[in-house]
Amino acid sequence: MSTAALTNDSQEHHGASPATAKFGMIIFLISEGMLFAGLLGGYFVLRWAENGFPWQAGHSWPPSKDIAKLPILLTSINTVFLIASSCTFHMSEVAVQKGKSGLAWLFVTIALGSLFVGVQCYEWFHLHHEGLWFNTGGVYGSSFFVITGFHGIHVAIGVLLILWCFLRQLFYRSFTPSHHIGLANVALYWHFVDVVWLFVLTLLYYV
Amino acid sequence: MSATTIDAPVQETTSHAHTDHEVGFIRKYLWTYDHKMIGLQYLWTALAFLFLGGALALGVRWQLGFPGAEIPLIGKLLPATVAIDGAIIPGGYNMLVTMHATIMVFFVVMPLLIGAFGNYLIPLQIGAGDMAFPLLNELSYWLYVLSGVILLGAFFAPGGAPGTGWTAYAPLSSVAAYNGTPIGQSLWGAALFVNGLSSIAGATNYVTTVVNMRAPGMTMFRMPLPVWSLFITAILLILAVPVLSAAAAMLFADLNLGTSFFSPQGGGQPLLWQHLFWFFGHPEVYIMILPAMGFSSEILAVFSRKPIFGYKAMVYAMIAIGFLGFVVWGHHMFVSGMNLTLSAAFSVSTMVIAVPSAIKTFNWMGTIWRGSIEFTTAMCFALAFVSMFVIGGLSGIFMASTPVDLFVHHTYFIVAHFHYVLFGGSIFAIFGAIYFWFPKMFGRMLNESLGKWHFFLTLIFFNLAFFPMHNLGLGGMMRRIADPTVYEHLRQLQPLNQLCTIGAMGLGFTTFVFLWNVVMSLRSGKKAPNNPWNSNTLEWTVASPPGHGNFEKTPLVYHGPYEYSVPGLDKDYLPQTEPAPENARLESH
Numbered sequence: 001m002s003t004a005a006l007t008n009d010s011q012e013h014h015g016a017s018p019a020t021a022k023f024g025m026i027i028f029l030i031s032e033g034m035l036f037a038g039l040l041g042g043y044f045v046l047r048w049a050e051n052g053f054p055w056q057a058g059h060s061w062p063p064s065k066d067i068a069k070l071p072i073l074l075t076s077i078n079t080v081f082l083i084a085s086s087c088t089f090h091m092s093e094v095a096v097q098k099g100k101s102g103l104a105w106l107f108v109t110i111a112l113g114s115l116f117v118g119v120q121c122y123e124w125f126h127l128h129h130e131g132l133w134f135n136t137g138g139v140y141g142s143s144f145f146v147i148t149g150f151h152g153i154h155v156a157i158g159v160l161l162i163l164w165c166f167l168r169q170l171f172y173r174s175f176t177p178s179h180h181i182g183l184a185n186v187a188l189y190w191h192f193v194d195v196v197w198l199f200v201l202t203l204l205y206y207v
Numbered sequence: 208m209s210a211t212t213i214d215a216p217v218q219e220t221t222s223h224a225h226t227d228h229e230v231g232f233i234r235k236y237l238w239t240y241d242h243k244m245i246g247l248q249y250l251w252t253a254l255a256f257l258f259l260g261g262a263l264a265l266g267v268r269w270q271l272g273f274p275g276a277e278i279p280l281i282g283k284l285l286p287a288t289v290a291i292d293g294a295i296i297p298g299g300y301n302m303l304v305t306m307h308a309t310i311m312v313f314f315v316v317m318p319l320l321i322g323a324f325g326n327y328l329i330p331l332q333i334g335a336g337d338m339a340f341p342l343l344n345e346l347s348y349w350l351y352v353l354s355g356v357i358l359l360g361a362f363f364a365p366g367g368a369p370g371t372g373w374t375a376y377a378p379l380s381s382v383a384a385y386n387g388t389p390i391g392q393s394l395w396g397a398a399l400f401v402n403g404l405s406s407i408a409g410a411t412n413y414v415t416t417v418v419n420m421r422a423p424g425m426t427m428f429r430m431p432l433p434v435w436s437l438f439i440t441a442i443l444l445i446l447a448v449p450v451l452s453a454a455a456a457m458l459f460a461d462l463n464l465g466t467s468f469f470s471p472q473g474g475g476q477p478l479l480w481q482h483l484f485w486f487f488g489h490p491e492v493y494i495m496i497l498p499a500m501g502f503s504s505e506i507l508a509v510f511s512r513k514p515i516f517g518y519k520a521m522v523y524a525m526i527a528i529g530f531l532g533f534v535v536w537g538h539h540m541f542v543s544g545m546n547l548t549l550s551a552a553f554s555v556s557t558m559v560i561a562v563p564s565a566i567k568t569f570n571w572m573g574t575i576w577r578g579s580i581e582f583t584t585a586m587c588f589a590l591a592f593v594s595m596f597v598i599g600g601l602s603g604i605f606m607a608s609t610p611v612d613l614f615v616h617h618t619y620f621i622v623a624h625f626h627y628v629l630f631g632g633s634i635f636a637i638f639g640a641i642y643f644w645f646p647k648m649f650g651r652m653l654n655e656s657l658g659k660w661h662f663f664l665t666l667i668f669f670n671l672a673f674f675p676m677h678n679l680g681l682g683g684m685m686r687r688i689a690d691p692t693v694y695e696h697l698r699q700l701q702p703l704n705q706l707c708t709i710g711a712m713g714l715g716f717t718t719f720v721f722l723w724n725v726v727m728s729l730r731s732g733k734k735a736p737n738n739p740w741n742s743n744t745l746e747w748t749v750a751s752p753p754g755h756g757n758f759e760k761t762p763l764v765y766h767g768p769y770e771y772s773v774p775g776l777d778k779d780y781l782p783q784t785e786p787a788p789e790n791a792r793l794e795s796h
Binding site: 016017019020021023024028031032033034035036037038039041045046049063133134138139140141142143145146150 | 339340343407410411412414415418419420445446447448449450451452453454456457460461464465466467468472473474475476479482483486
C-alpha cells in the first residue's frame with residue numbers, strides 16, 4: 001500500500017478538476033438510481049403482491065376493467081424522441097470535442113426533450129380526462145402518476161440544464177475541446193434519465 | 208516495504224492557502240464556501256436543535272414520571288394541541304415523542320457527526336484545501352436549515368405536529384382520519400425529503416473528496432479512522448437516504464393527492480412503508496454510529512499514546528458493518544407479520560454484525576491496553592463511549608433473536624437499547640469530539656475542570672435516566688403510552704419511571720454546564736497551540752483555527768496516522784508530515 005495517491009486537485013475557487021466533477025456526478029446518479037429503485041421496488045411489491053406475476057393465472061393489471069388504458073403506442077413513439085435526444089446530445093459533445101460549437105445538436109436535444117415532456121403532459125391530461133388520476137384506480141393510478149411524475153420532473157430539470165449549457169455556449173463559448181466538464185456532466189445526467197425511463201416504460205406500460 | 212524507504216512523492220508543492228482576505232459578514236458566516244465555516248454552521252445549528260430536542264424529551268419524561276401533573280413554569284404556555292391546563296394530553300404526548308425523535312435523529316446526531324465534523328475534518332485530515340464541491344457543500348447546509356424550518360412549522364400546523372412516532376407507520380401516518388394531523392404529517396414528510404437532499408449533497412461531496420483530493424502520500428490506508436468512518440457513512444447515505452425520500456414522497460402523496468400506496472382499500476400495502484422505511488432505517492443506525500466509532504478511535508489512540516490496535520481490522524470491520532447494515536432491516540419487523548424462514552434469516556444476519564462490532568471493541572481495548580493514558584475530558588467521553596456502546600450493543604443482540612424480540616418489542620427495553628447506542632454511543636462520542644477538536648476549531652481550549660463536571664454528571668445522569676428502562680421494559684411497560692398508571696401491572700413500576708425522569712432532568716441541567724463551558728472558553732479560554740494533544744494527523748500541523756485554504760503548502764504524507772511511542776524516537780508522536788528517522792520501526796506503511 002505504499003503507492004502514493006498523487007491526486008490533489010484542490011484548486012481554490014477554480015472548481016473541481018474534470019475527473020473529480022465527473023466522479024461526483026456518478027456518485028450523485030447512483031443516489032438517484034436508489035430513489036427510482038425505491039419507487040419502482042414499491043410498485044413491484046404493490047403490483048405483484050396483490051395480483052400475481054403476469055404469467056400466473058388470475059393475473060389482472062390494471063386491477064379493474066373500468067380503468068383507462070394507457071396510450072402505449074403514443075408513449076412508445078415518445079420514447080423514440082427521448083432516445084434520439086440522448087444521441088443528439090452525444091453528437092453535440094462529439095462536436096465540442098472537435099472544437100465546434102455543438103449548438104445545433106444542443107438545440108435539437110432541447111427540442112426533443114421538450115417534446116417528450118409535452119407528450120407526457122398531454123398523456124397526463126388525457127388520462128385525467130378519461131378518469132384516471134392520483135386518487136382513482138387505486139395503486140394503479142397512484143404508482144403510475146407518482147413514478148412518471150418523478151421521472152417527468154427529472155426530464156424537465158434536464159431540459160433546463162441543457163438550456164443552460166446552450167446559453168453558456170451561445171454567449172460565452174464556455175465549452176472547449178479541453179474543458180467541457182459541465183456539458184459532459186449534464187450529458188451523463190441526461191443519459192441516466194433516459195435509462196431510468198426504459199425501466200419505467202417496461203414496468204409501467206409494457207409488462 | 209520498509210518504513211525508511213517510503214516513497215515520498217516528489218511534487219511541486221503549490222501554495223494555495225490565502226492570507227485571510229476581508230470578506231463581509233454574510234460571505235463569512237452565512238454564505239461561505241469554506242468547509243470549516245460550513246462545519247461550524249452545522250455545529251451551532253445542530254446544537255440549537257439539541258436543546259430543543261432535549262426540551263421535548265423532558266416533556267415526555269415529565270408526563271411519564273408524573274402523569275397528568277401540570278408542567279412547572281412553562282406548562283400554561285403550551286398550545287392546546289399539546290397540553291390543556293398545563294398538563295400534557297395523550298395526543299400532545301405523541302407529538303412530543305415524534306418530534307423529539309425526528310429532531311434528535313435528523314437534526315442533531317446526523318448533522319453533528321456528519322455535517323459538523325465531517326465537513327470540518329475530512330479536508331483537514333486528508334490534506335486538502337477544501338471539499339471537492341464547495342458550493343454544493345453550502346447548499347447542503349441551507350437545505351438542512353430549510354428542512355428544519357419545515358419540520359418546526361409542523362408545530363404550528365392545524366391539528367399540531369405529527370404524533371405517529373419517528374417511524375411514522377402506515378396507515379396511521381398515511382390516513383388523515385387516523386392521525387388527525389395530516390398537515391403536520393405532510394410537513395414531516397416534506398422535511399425528511401428536503402433533509403434527504405441535504406444529506407445526499409453532503410455525502411456526494413464527502414465520497415468525491417476522499418477519493419480524489421487526498422494529499423500526496425495519503426494512501427487510503429494512511430487515512431485517519433475518522434475519515435474512513437465518514438467515507439463509509441457517506442456511501443451508506445448515498446444508498447439508503449433516497450429510499451426514505453421515495454417513501455416520504457409516497458406518504459406525502461397518500462396524504463395530499465389521494466393516492467393509496469399504504470391503504471389496503473386501494474390495493475396498497477401498509478407493510479410496504481415499513482419495508483421502505485427500515486431499508487433506510489437500519490443503515491441509518493450505522494450512519495449514526497460509524498462516525499462516532501471513528502472519532503473515538505482517534506481520541507483513544509492519542510490519549511493512550513499508542514498506535515490504534517489493528518488499524519486495518521478497524522477499517523474492514525467498518526466496511527463489514529456498513530455492508531451488513533443493508534441486509535438486516537427485517538429485524539425491526541419481527542412482530543409485523545413475517546414469514547418465519549425470512550425472520551430466521553434476518554436473525555442470523557443481525558447477529559453476524561456482532562462480529563465486526565466485537566472486533567472494534569476488542570481493538571479499542573487493545574489500543575488502551577498498557578498505554579500511558581491521559582484522562583482528558585475528551586478521553587473520558589471516548590472511554591465512556593466504548594462502555595455505553597457495549598451495553599447498547601449487547602442489548603441489541605437480545606432483539607436480534609426473534610423469540611426474544613416478540614417479548615421485548617414495543618417495550619421500554621427497546622427504548623433503553625437505542626438510547627444506549629444513540630446517546631451513550633453517538634452523543635458521548637460527539638462530546639468527546641467537541642472537547643478534542645474545539646481547540647482546532649476556535650483557537651481556544653475548553654476548560655478541563657468544567658469538562659470533567661460535564662462528563663461525570665452526564666455519565667451518572669445518563670445511566671440514571673436510561674438504565675432503569677431495561678427493567679421497565681422487561682416489567683412489561685409498552686412504548687408510546689402517555690400514561691403508564693392507567694395499566695394495573697405498571698403502577699408498581701412508577702417509582703422507576705420517576706427515577707428515569709429525575710435522571711433526564713439531571714441530563715438537561717448538565718447540558719447547561721457544557722454550554723457554560725463553551726461560552727466561557729470562547730470568551731476567555733486558554734489559547735490553543737497548533738497541536739495541543741501532540742497528535743499526528745494533518746489538522747494539527749496548521750494554525751488553530753486554520754486559515755483559509757488550510758495548508759500553506761500541500762502537505763506530504765510519509766506514514767500512517769497512529770505512530771505513537773515509536774521506539775527510537777525522542778518524542779512519543781510522529782506527525783504524518785514528518786519522515787521517520789532511519790532507526791525507527793513504524794507500525795504503518
